[in-house]
Amino acid sequence: MTMAYGEGDARVLALDGVSLDLYEGEFTAVMGPSGSGKSTLMHCLAALETPTDGKAYIGDAEVSGLDDKRLTALRRDRIGFIFQSFNLVPTLTARENILLPASIAGRKVDQELFDDVIHAVGLESRLGHRPSQLSGGQQQRVACARALVTQPDIIFADEPTGNLDSRSGEEVLSFLRRSVDRLGQTIVMVTHDAFAAGFTDRVVFLADGRVVDEMRDPTSERVLDRMKQFESRTGRR
Template sequence: MTTEPSSPRTAARAVDLTKIYGKDDTRVVALGGVTVEFTAGRFTAIMGPSGSGKSTLMHCMAALDSSTSGQVYIGDTELSGLNDKELTKLRRDKIGFVFQAFNLIPTLTAKENITLPLDIAGSSIDKEWFDNVIATVGLADRLGHKPNQLSGGQQQRVACARALVSKPEIIFADEPTGNLDSRSGTEVLSFLRRSVREFGQTIVMVTHDPNAAAYSDRVLFLADGQIVDEMADPTAEKVLERMKGFDAVGQQA
């Protein structure tokens, strides 16, 4: 008897997701009925022109913002049915987030910043997992340093390690290399890529940089609040060519 291969697990998904800001003359449709799935253990980049809805999509998926209509699922949990306490717990236990501005606490060491989510939750640290994350992020000799003693790339790697340490279902990264020079950006992207390959982590990253998108398994392209295209196994050249198409459309509009 043959066994059917199991379907890839979905880490997060949106169904007919709509987000509208304002009303009447100030009404803006940031997301216009987006349906999308993010497969577990995959690295997805989200790209599109300014105002296309990419950050809004990420914030709604990460439970940092509520949608106007539609559903968001993290694993099998649908977000709109959760109260504030349940949402806080879900964000703490199942979601990691990496901000462009690092968001480290300046008075804490790198190690204290990394373990902060676990400390707040009153959870014990899995030492083996912590050591794995620190080895992958390459910060073993910087754990006692405060943020102002670290380079931008090191600070962002601390932020990535903080997102990973609680073993979230999914990590959302909003322009994680936007404030970094090219060398530091490469360090962070290589770490994110390794966390997918070696730890089976699921990552969704908003970026405007074709070189950053090339680290992903798949790129979703947004325009005017809709997913208009996607690309598997992207290269920087292919992504740049696709983005030029958006620029051409924008100039014709």
């Protein structure tokens, strides 16, 4: 997969022939220095951008070749998103925010799954609260629950702990880890944080728009060492 922006001398190659398989029921981190193509890769995989060349698939669906109507249905039915900025509706309660995507799609959420997710994120006593009444960590857990209750094929998380303190960040990461282990969820997380990557099954490293390495069963220490190696080669952080 290739993704280029601009023309002529201003052309920037954000992705340079990336080929990557992501596996069902796994928690994968995508890491790399600034400008390595992490967010661009996630946007192409999640059908938020169309690559200049190449194809992206979710299961057997080619997401890079769908028209707007089918893209909307794919994002609604098969993809979940967790953003750094939470993206909650301020006038809705936590419960209403969690159920909003399903409500828009006209779908009923399985009550047992809803209860399991709410218990896992520890929000039982906060469902009637609006975002302004919740801490940052609680708001992100609402966003995580919102992504999970529709049972998407895959969840894309873009720096999900970037706006959180260390304790809240660890709570969110632990929940994502449990959702993979207990619910069989597939999660792809873009992060710059070696501690966050230590919660995953696999880390894919990007540099200059290419996949340059990967690590199975990562620890934060091993990931940090690997990132330092890349930084020393490129001179970028």
